[in-house]
Amino acid sequence: EEVTIAYFLEWPTPNQYAQATGLYEEAMGVRVNWRAFETGVQMSAAMAGGAVQIAFSQGVPPFVVASSAGMDIELAAVAVTYDDNDNCVVHESTGITAENAVELEGQRVAVPLGTAAHYGMLRQLEHFGIDPSNLSIVDLSPADGAAAMARGDVAMACGWGGGLRRMMEYGDVLLTGAEKRELGIRIFDVVSVESGFGAAHPELVASFLRVTDDMNQRFQSDREAMAPVIAEAAGMDMEGTNATLDAFGFPLIEEQLGPEWLGGGLQAFLLEVAEFFVEQGTIESALESYEGVVNTAYMNMAAEM
Amino acid sequence: MTLLAIYVALLALIWALTAFLSLRIRQRDGFTTRKTVTFGDESAVRPSRVASVASVLVIFLIWGAFTGSAWTFIHAPAEWQMRPIWLPPPENVWHRLISIANDGYRNFTLWEHLSISIWRVLAGFFLGALVGIPLGFAMGLNNFLRGWFDPIVEFMRPVPPLALIPLVIIWFGIDEKAKIILLFLAALWIMAIAARAGVAGVALSKVHAAYSLGASKAQILRHVIVPNALPEIFTGARVAMGVCWGTVVAAELVAAEKGAGFTIMVASRFMQTDIVLMGIILIGIIGYSIDMAMRTAERFLVPWKGRG
Amino acid sequence: MTLLAIYVALLALIWALTAFLSLRIRQRDGFTTRKTVTFGDESAVRPSRVASVASVLVIFLIWGAFTGSAWTFIHAPAEWQMRPIWLPPPENVWHRLISIANDGYRNFTLWEHLSISIWRVLAGFFLGALVGIPLGFAMGLNNFLRGWFDPIVEFMRPVPPLALIPLVIIWFGIDEKAKIILLFLAALWIMAIAARAGVAGVALSKVHAAYSLGASKAQILRHVIVPNALPEIFTGARVAMGVCWGTVVAAELVAAEKGAGFTIMVASRFMQTDIVLMGIILIGIIGYSIDMAMRTAERFLVPWKGRG
Amino acid sequence: MADLRIENLSMTFSLPNGSKIEALKDVSLTIGDGEIVSVLGPSGCGKTTLLNILAGFLAPTEGSVRLGDKPVTGPDRSRGMVFQQGALFEWMSVAKNVGFGPRMAGRKRAEIDSRVDALLDTVGLQGFGDKAVYELSGGMQQRVALARCLANDPEVILMDEPLGALDALTREKMQGLVLKLWKDTGKTIVLITHSVEEALLLGERLIVMAPRPGRIHAEYRLPFAEKGVGEDLRAIKRLPEFSARRDEILEMIWEMEEEIMGRSEVAT
Amino acid sequence: MADLRIENLSMTFSLPNGSKIEALKDVSLTIGDGEIVSVLGPSGCGKTTLLNILAGFLAPTEGSVRLGDKPVTGPDRSRGMVFQQGALFEWMSVAKNVGFGPRMAGRKRAEIDSRVDALLDTVGLQGFGDKAVYELSGGMQQRVALARCLANDPEVILMDEPLGALDALTREKMQGLVLKLWKDTGKTIVLITHSVEEALLLGERLIVMAPRPGRIHAEYRLPFAEKGVGEDLRAIKRLPEFSARRDEILEMIWEMEEEIMGRSEVAT
Ligand SMILES: Nc1ncnc2c1ncn2[C@@H]1O[C@H](COP(=O)(O)OP(=O)(O)OP(=O)(O)O)[C@@H](O)[C@H]1O
Ligand SMILES: Nc1ncnc2c1ncn2[C@@H]1O[C@H](COP(=O)(O)OP(=O)(O)OP(=O)(O)O)[C@@H](O)[C@H]1O
Numbered sequence A: 001e002e003v004t005i006a007y008f009l010e011w012p013t014p015n016q017y018a019q020a021t022g023l024y025e026e027a028m029g030v031r032v033n034w035r036a037f038e039t040g041v042q043m044s045a046a047m048a049g050g051a052v053q054i055a056f057s058q059g060v061p062p063f064v065v066a067s068s069a070g071m072d073i074e075l076a077a078v079a080v081t082y083d084d085n086d087n088c089v090v091h092e093s094t095g096i097t098a099e100n101a102v103e104l105e106g107q108r109v110a111v112p113l114g115t116a117a118h119y120g121m122l123r124q125l126e127h128f129g130i131d132p133s134n135l136s137i138v139d140l141s142p143a144d145g146a147a148a149m150a151r152g153d154v155a156m157a158c159g160w161g162g163g164l165r166r167m168m169e170y171g172d173v174l175l176t177g178a179e180k181r182e183l184g185i186r187i188f189d190v191v192s193v194e195s196g197f198g199a200a201h202p203e204l205v206a207s208f209l210r211v212t213d214d215m216n217q218r219f220q221s222d223r224e225a226m227a228p229v230i231a232e233a234a235g236m237d238m239e240g241t242n243a244t245l246d247a248f249g250f251p252l253i254e255e256q257l258g259p260e261w262l263g264g265g266l267q268a269f270l271l272e273v274a275e276f277f278v279e280q281g282t283i284e285s286a287l288e289s290y291e292g293v294v295n296t297a298y299m300n301m302a303a304e305m
Numbered sequence B, C: 001m002t003l004l005a006i007y008v009a010l011l012a013l014i015w016a017l018t019a020f021l022s023l024r025i026r027q028r029d030g031f032t033t034r035k036t037v038t039f040g041d042e043s044a045v046r047p048s049r050v051a052s053v054a055s056v057l058v059i060f061l062i063w064g065a066f067t068g069s070a071w072t073f074i075h076a077p078a079e080w081q082m083r084p085i086w087l088p089p090p091e092n093v094w095h096r097l098i099s100i101a102n103d104g105y106r107n108f109t110l111w112e113h114l115s116i117s118i119w120r121v122l123a124g125f126f127l128g129a130l131v132g133i134p135l136g137f138a139m140g141l142n143n144f145l146r147g148w149f150d151p152i153v154e155f156m157r158p159v160p161p162l163a164l165i166p167l168v169i170i171w172f173g174i175d176e177k178a179k180i181i182l183l184f185l186a187a188l189w190i191m192a193i194a195a196r197a198g199v200a201g202v203a204l205s206k207v208h209a210a211y212s213l214g215a216s217k218a219q220i221l222r223h224v225i226v227p228n229a230l231p232e233i234f235t236g237a238r239v240a241m242g243v244c245w246g247t248v249v250a251a252e253l254v255a256a257e258k259g260a261g262f263t264i265m266v267a268s269r270f271m272q273t274d275i276v277l278m279g280i281i282l283i284g285i286i287g288y289s290i291d292m293a294m295r296t297a298e299r300f301l302v303p304w305k306g307r308g
Numbered sequence D, E: 001m002a003d004l005r006i007e008n009l010s011m012t013f014s015l016p017n018g019s020k021i022e023a024l025k026d027v028s029l030t031i032g033d034g035e036i037v038s039v040l041g042p043s044g045c046g047k048t049t050l051l052n053i054l055a056g057f058l059a060p061t062e063g064s065v066r067l068g069d070k071p072v073t074g075p076d077r078s079r080g081m082v083f084q085q086g087a088l089f090e091w092m093s094v095a096k097n098v099g100f101g102p103r104m105a106g107r108k109r110a111e112i113d114s115r116v117d118a119l120l121d122t123v124g125l126q127g128f129g130d131k132a133v134y135e136l137s138g139g140m141q142q143r144v145a146l147a148r149c150l151a152n153d154p155e156v157i158l159m160d161e162p163l164g165a166l167d168a169l170t171r172e173k174m175q176g177l178v179l180k181l182w183k184d185t186g187k188t189i190v191l192i193t194h195s196v197e198e199a200l201l202l203g204e205r206l207i208v209m210a211p212r213p214g215r216i217h218a219e220y221r222l223p224f225a226e227k228g229v230g231e232d233l234r235a236i237k238r239l240p241e242f243s244a245r246r247d248e249i250l251e252m253i254w255e256m257e258e259e260i261m262g263r264s265e266v267a268t
């Protein structure tokens, strides 16, 4: 018996220490395969195909899209919050900043459709009063977006992680993470589980969450020792890893079970995102409520362990 | 698996039924029926119309029955029903087609999505033919140019044009120009090889006849070699068009802002299976139409094909 | 543009030089040389070896000269030099090949990247042939099955296999199974059509001869129709292999964790142009080798091809 | 063995455009056991159609064919065929081709081998058993076809222009072989040809057919097949009566063809 | 107009494997102005090679060809060719094919048209000018080839088995046409054939060639071409001297071929 877990490259998180040192296998008692993906959308596809059981750090929008479309997928926990590590960068040659953002109209923009970056971009455009249909939106992964930016093919590119850092070499963000938070744009990733697997092996999911939480706790005290291992597992250099980790937040179990997250805030936010997407015409319909796709049982079990 | 079993069972059932019925209804008198042995004689195989109709009906029936379609009267038990994200009922695909045709998808109308892809194919193909055909002729007519271009053509021919996408992205970015260059490269070698084969296919007696009728080299090229190579070039053009159509779809899967391939790729991101199906069907229809159009053009433009 | 001009200038120069020299050095005596008119006579075109060698050298020379390669002695002025992210010097590509062959790329060795792609192609092709060939025979031998499958095959044939990627992603995800199913679909129709054409190509006189020698239907299928269709099937297999190779590269561009297509796609994201070039060259070499292997297999397995 | 009785045979083909072609109309003929009959006639007069009906590949629209007392309803090993060319199985060696019939009938390996060897001897291809058929010249290929047909020991051998694709000298040699085989085996042979000389040489009886509708136009009884054996065919061709017959038949065919071609040229 | 003088012609082909084939060896022949010569010989004796040298497509390894006082060094409109088949331009109408030579020479439109009409009349294809060549029968296509060749008014017409692909009756008619054209235009004609009858009928002189090395084996001077015109070819064939000549030449060829075939069969 084995479990396959989806993760991102260039996306350093404390639990990669456990990934690298085999702590998950130890705790879960099964073989654990790790598969790297580029977008949360692909993680959904892989879960649909049965190739992956748990996705660690899937973006909210891909989760909303998949669950709204009726895929058998459950939200088990929050993985990482990163308002500053997911953003849109405007090419410096355009001279566009938050002041004259409307000048983006008619320009070409690279964004990985259906991801947190896409959601963040749409919300920012809404804030600036720009109609997305006036932009020429190209579907590119963050890495591709950075490459397009380097060539000067696009005026703005959105993305996260390594791609975002490369984009920053050619321009600057429109809004900072803090500014976005003020507008109610929350950017975080979740741990999602294929429902069939979750129903059959809740204890595996719970012990996965337990180990992850252990790592998050240990990270607060023992960052120096863990960072090199994490950097290695994420495929990054130390400098980039540290910069990224600084921008990340890893809420612990107690906090997650609180009202801001699994206690109700998360479900409400999912509905908000879904309704925004419906309004934008990116998906047909939202669920009545997202209570049903958020399963707090795993987290409760993990808290007990 | 269950689906496959049901499909095969229906096939067998209808086959048996047809065989039984045709024992009773005598087929119309025709020369095939006078043959005592028809097994192994492909010319005696007449595709059964009943089977064709039944085949299409059965596919729709199964599709409808397992997706709870309002269009079919039979429905599979609820626990076997597919959910629309896996397979939407046929009417969804149809309604989606209508709504997208009216309202567009991702800021562009359906027609814009399709026509940009078609335009890219035509532009790339046209440029490829423009360079490839003279190149092929040069290779077929001259020792030096044959030697010069042979290694290049032989190496580039087996490289799938799609493998060039990353390089084309680096060199030319992701805009229109890049896609057209990619399609140009897809068409170029095919057209060059077709033109070269066309030259090779000229019967020597025709060239000799032209010489002894006093034609100059230029006249032989213009009046003998070119017309003689046209049928080959047309065959190459049909292949090239097919390859270009496949290439443009793939290129749009990787990077685009509109186009037929873009539509299905994005729809698959959002689990809009009805749009994906609609797109695939439209891509198939366009591919089929391109092929038909080329065949028709061939019949009109080179009526002498295969008659030499 | 400048590059193109330089290239054409070199071509012209070497051509003129060769022509001048060969006026002096008489070509070795051969029957072609007794022909008074060779223009338009493709059989008299001997690819000039000098030109082939010159052609390859010129490409390397230009490549090296404009990228400041240590391998070439001539260098373009500094302001014309390309930066390595646009075009790395040839030695970079070579060193990259060696380093990746030793250390791997993205957690997998070079060999793993290439062999997984090749394995996918072989598995998909094999399954496609396994289903497609019997399907084609059924269509060539039976009225009912011909009628049943004709509309399906005719519709699926012009659909580029790549257009199915989004649907395959929704239905089967993005793992090995999905890719092999995609390649299976790419090979299936080509093999079915080839087998059907093979049956159609059996000379009626052979079938009749077998009948009057007392062979049963099963014996005719086994001893006459199958061997007779093999050459066609091989031709189809060569086409299918080419299409599969292109399809796997494209499928890996869209979603994969390793593979030849994955390598070049990821490298292009990070502007590692040397890896992209290396990958394209390797893909070309593998494509070429597959084609050569198929030809060799054909010569050994169906030596009677075209000799009927 | 038994007579081949052709009674009131008619064959009408319906074309897709609705018109009909009377490829054969009311043809009756009896070919005795062990007789060799040659059939001559212009293109399109129904020779191949007739042979196909005799072989059992086509069912006539009217009339019947009987071999002895069995009606002919389909192909059978009792009626062997030799085609003009291209009917050998090029994926088999010469020996495998010759042994095809017995192999399909499930004969024993040793029995087949010895039979094949004997037949290769008969047709003058000793030692060629392991060659691929496409390595042989046209004449040798027809020898293989003859041997393959004989391997099944059929009662009747039907030949459709078996020597039509051979050059003059090879053809002459093969004519000798056909005559020799006929004499040695005593088979009933029906042989279609376009060559008047060949028809004269190889037919005990010569049937001349006429087209539209396909029918028997004339019939001759000839002495040359009985006389000629092996190598003295050339001597027979020099006989004055041979020349006389040839001129007579040529004249007759010219007249017939002229009449038909005249008609057809108006038609087109 | 002038004589066609062939002097000590030799042609050796080097094969890729290094061996050499003497397709022609030391062939000398003079063909008078307005003469019609037929060339007969077994396959591979160098007939086509000879014709290609006369046409100027091949340069001989030794010897020379002169037409009048001009040496032959390449193809030229003064020497027209008629091939067995497949040399018509199927993408042009009949009239365009016939007018090809004058059109390439830049003649005036009206002049070409009237010339084409006259030639179509001559070869019996009035009213077929607008047809596509592939709609015509084989015999009609050869008429077009003849007309196309004549349109350039060449001094010599070279024909390589021009009637080889036609059926017996059509062939007979075309033989009549060739003779008629020869008489009407007075052209020098060299005609290659495999048919002894045709060679006898159409040659004032008959050259028999032998292979390995390709050379002239025998030469006959014949009266039949002079006599025969149009439709009475058949009467000529019935003449006793015609039969006698035919038998004589057949005998000679048989012996030659036998000797060669015997040799070659040992070789394989
Ligand atoms: N399958 C068919 N369908 C329609 N018409 C046919 C078919 N087979 C033969 N015919 C017609 O029947 C007539 C006789 O044909 P058949 O092949 O028997 O002539 P043949 O004497 O063998 O001619 P050839 O000497 O050219 O071989 C021809 O007019 C031909 O067009
Ligand atoms: N291009 C060539 N290269 C090598 N050998 C050749 C070439 N052309 C002809 N030969 C050889 O020269 C000899 C004479 O050939 P040629 O074609 O002149 O014969 P032919 O008398 O026309 O024969 P046929 O009656 O079959 O047309 C043959 O042995 C042939 O193989």
Ligand SMILES: [Mg+2]
Pocket: D047, D048, D049
């Ligand atoms: Mg026939």
Ligand SMILES: [Mg+2]
Pocket: E047, E048, E049
């Ligand atoms: Mg010849």
